[in-house]
Amino acid sequence: MIECSFIGEVCTYLEFSRKTYHSAIAMLHYFLSKFQNLQLEHFQALGAAMVLIAAKIEETDLVTVENVAYWSERPEEDCNLMILFENHFMCGFDGSVPLTIVTTYEWFMMYHQLYAHSQISYNTSNMPIDDDVLRDMDIVIIESAFSRYSYSLLAAALFYRGFCNGNDVLLSRCTGYKKSQVANVELLIQDFRIKWKVGSLMNGTDTMETDEPQEERQWNQPPLALTVDELVCCL
Incomplete structure (x- = not known):
């Protein structure tokens, strides 16, 4: 962090x-x-x-x-x-x-554009993104508890919070995700938003465990346990 x-x-x-x-x-x-x-x-x-x-x-x-x-x-x-x-x-x-690397921000902006296309006006400037959503977006890329989720799923949960107003059909149409898929992420965002507001992250408990099955963000190969000196030798 x-x-x-x-x-x-x-x-x-x-x-x-x-x-x-x-x-x-x-x-x-x-x-x-x-x-x-x-x-x-x-x-x-x-x-x-x-x-x-x-x-x-x-x-x-x-x-x-x-x-x-x-x-x-x-x-x-x-x-x-x-x-x-x-x-x-x-x-x-x-x-x-x-x-x-398509980031959470880029996924969210793509969903936002698709949302604009579903409305009467195609101008996304008429559909501003709330500051709370942008703050939540910063939270999900900083907190380690969200690292187990894909960027597209994180963006879908943020989109649901910011624009869907409980409209599950709109969520599915714009993101391809169902409400059941984003529900756990949405709750986690809400929990961390509260923690950030009260400043409890200052005590060092900056992660939150959950027993729910998680969507792993997959990379192509396992980590390389190298030191900086070993890295220099690789170049």
Whole structure:
């Protein structure tokens, strides 16, 4: 969660889009699913590297390593690590890195567009996204309890909360999911929204266990338990 907060701060300082922020978080999740045992002092460099990659894809202005590393605690040292992490991510993990990662944000915006098409007006600007939904979207990409769900399912649950008003047919038409499939996620979002409001996450209990069967977010290969030194040797 620390590195997610850092990514959010960097994206805010550099005025990057929400899409860039979500892309960086998704890339971070993917990287950590493959590359474990990172030392704590390297997490900011990793987060900064994911912001750098996402910004190069999503932003129109020129983004450099120095621009992003400036906001870390060790900018000079992190520049070199960022390049290392970026190269390893872009070169792939034994060829298993996806060419694109469709984020929760992108799934949600697609559902939102389909919703607009189902209405009289096709202009999505007439159907603004509520700030509470955007905050919930940030919660689901930060909290580890949601990592077991696919991005498309998380987006469907957010869409149901924001636009369906209990209309199960609309949910199915726009997302392909049924109410029974998003119900557990919706309840989990509600629980975390309450926890965030009362500030109880400050006590360190930032996960919530559930006995319900979960939809796993599948990656292509098992994690690679490498150290940074071993990673350097791989390049």
